[in-house]
Amino acid sequence: MIRHGADPTSGATEAQSPPVTAGDPAPAAGFGARLTAPLLMGSLLNPLNTTMISTALVAIGHSFGIGAADTAWLISVLYLASAVAQPVLGKLADTLGPRRVFLAGLVVVIASGLVGALAPGFGTLIVSRLLLGIGTSAAYPAAMAVLRDESRRLGRPTPRPVLARLSFAALGSAAVGPALGGLLVSVVGWRGIFAVNVPIALLALGAALLWVPADPPRGAAAGGNVPKLSLDPLGTGLFTAALTVLVFFLLDLADPRWWLLAPFGVLTAALVRWQLRTPQPFIDIRMLANNGPLLRTYARHGLGYLLIYCVMYGFTQWLEEARGFSPGHTGLLMLPMSVTALVCSLLGARTKGLRGPLTLAALLLTVGAGILAFLSGDTPLAVLLLAGACFGAPQGLIGTSNQAAVQAHAPPESIGAAAGLQRTAQYIGAITASSLIALAYADGTSDAGLHLMAAVSVVLAVLLTVLTLTDRALRART
Template sequence: MTVRKNEKLIILAVALGVILNPLNTTMITVALPAIQKDFELSATNISWLIASYFIISAIFTPLIGKLSDIYGRKLIFLIGLGLVVVSSVLAPLSPNLPMLLAMRGIQAIGTSALFPAGVGIVRNTIQHNQNRVIGTLAVFATTSAAFGPTIGGVLVQFGGWPIIFYVNLPILAIGIVLTLMFIPKDEKNKATSYKLDIIGILLFSLFITCWMIFLLGLENGVQFVTLILAIGLTVVFYMYEKRREEPFIDVNFFRKNLNITVIYGQYILSTVIFFAVLLSFPTFIQIVLGESSQMAGIVMLSLSIFAMIMTPVATRWMERAGFRIPLLASVLVGLVGVILLFTVKDDSLLIWVGVVLAVTGISNGIQNIGLQNLLYTYIAPEESGIASGLLMTSRFIGNILASSIYGVAFATGMSVANMSTMAIGLLVVAVVLVPGMIFVTVKEKTSES
């Protein structure tokens, strides 16, 4: 009865934790020029600051999800909040890039704990409308990501880049108090026995990092040794994981479901375009167009708001028309959005930049919700847990690839020419999305006829 009475406060506590990962992911995009200037960094260094966050998140999100099942969701949730407190206090005091990278790494581990532990708390304590509550958490996360660049822009304008870390503290304080007071204690789970796939975790970490090193090194030519090592580690990881009974990443899930595998691939590519644009334009607006961080944040709203608006619109559209037409329309709109990147120059009006960003936002808004909903039409209910976890990993991989593209394209600095270089890479991605989307919607179309 007490839990039922405190449900709203429990949901609020979880929501405050869930928003921290997307909020910190997008707030920092507007702060990159200031950080780059203070530490005298190259675009490659900045790429590592962004990509390392996603590499760590990709590793720890599924790992901590399993740990929370064993050791308790409330405990893991509080540990996650505590790690974010430590990073938020110490990151602004970083004297150099290695220290800042370390603090961002701690922040990534902390925020990675909050989503799986938070969903576990909801499933354990909220007895009715669980799916609606989890959907509400997704809205919280999407909204915080949408407003991240704007919040970051205002904060950096008035307090410099360190303040984007300090803004976490009031959110954390409220979240910790609500968690301690209202989330029920964890029940001891003596029946669960789970052996950590340490080798799988290490192999996954190594091959992802090797691919990052290879991609970011393309500005200096192809590093064949790194490429061979990356390919080799990827193959070893796959061969090892497919024989594991409790693998870190269930590669057999992909092997047995081609349509699902392609959907994940589409989701990765869609994320690449969206995050590359989200990552590059705040810096472009400040460095090339000479605007303030506050103005950059305001202009970036065009990208995120249109993506957010299209989510409910696309959901209703797909309910009426099925998946094929909306998803094919989304990739064509996305292709137009990438082509429009070539029109952005050093004398472009901010309103035109906003229009270009809006087109990309519209495309991503449809693809994001469409691919997620399409995924769940292919899988059985009992596989929904692994499917959603792998979808989160796919998003992180897309973010890592986008960070690599950013690092290579802007290795010599932010400029119109380098923006066009990035646009060429994204154009290839946008073109590949078209046949992929046709493939994954064939079954859906057939079932309607």
């Protein structure tokens, strides 16, 4: 485990990797296309499946004779599975080896895609989405751990452009998800959105088998300081149970089930107590308590994506139901958001610092939320496009910069679990955003509901700006 107070950016050189022999791959080949290609293919599956389902819900409901309240579980179950599985599989990547976890996750994706494509009933579809959430959650934390091991081998940090490609893959796949889903539903039916996972996962699996290096011995990979196996099943179970209860509470803030806070508090207290007592905890509470920069990164990431998801779902819903745009026209109106997110993801990778991109992102979120507060039925089209763009740029900057911050501040031997917790913060933000939207539109989608959501977003965006400007750890260059 990295020493408290040690330079968090020096993890790539603290533990010396074994000397390169004549039979080893040349160090210059590190971070090349062969290594990153399977990581990118695997990492795009989770965000792709979070958005691709949106254009298939109506068709699925008609096929099984169910309503929107039931089909919504296809969205919620993947968010829940992903929020829980990302740090769990990240921990497995740290202890068992990232290549093993990456490959196992792809096998689960293939199986879940087949289950969904052949599902005889709606319950089977729920199982398929649950498995998809688990299987696709392995790729990102395992990819971060693979890059960590490659960084050790080469004796230099992972380049920001490599991290940007991971962010770009997530943003790009999420952006094209609705369009791809609509195409598949139109051509082959809703089962196509499940079946499409199979060829993508097979390609990623074959490429990973060929090009991702075998896992080094975990003791050696962690500098000899961590036992080969330290899974902490009790800690993992307590974390999973506590987070599941929290997510179920957040899913319905319009009619809050306050009694769920009692078991959440008990499970959280038990988790903290156990993590402080066990020698190899699932979540190192002491490390997090002494690692303010990492905790603040999680807070910024979750809060930033809460605001972004409010626009993704709340603004688009207002465009369709209050302004009367068709789904196709709404997709076109949101195109500036997707394009600016992709462009800013690449631009953010070209900067050496973290404070500048994150501050700009927070300010743009504030401006964008302010614009939403004044929209109405006769707002010019250009203003609607500007509002989407104001939220697209932060999406790219936040994704890339916070990813680099996790790489810089997390203990090198725990980067998989740390990356998983980053995604957990993002999904909690998404789930909270959906509940805030439900509160704002409790009496129907209207200008007043949009303005209420925007007012809350302005307050949260100002808070995010303050958190960013006051974080001294962001002064460091990466």
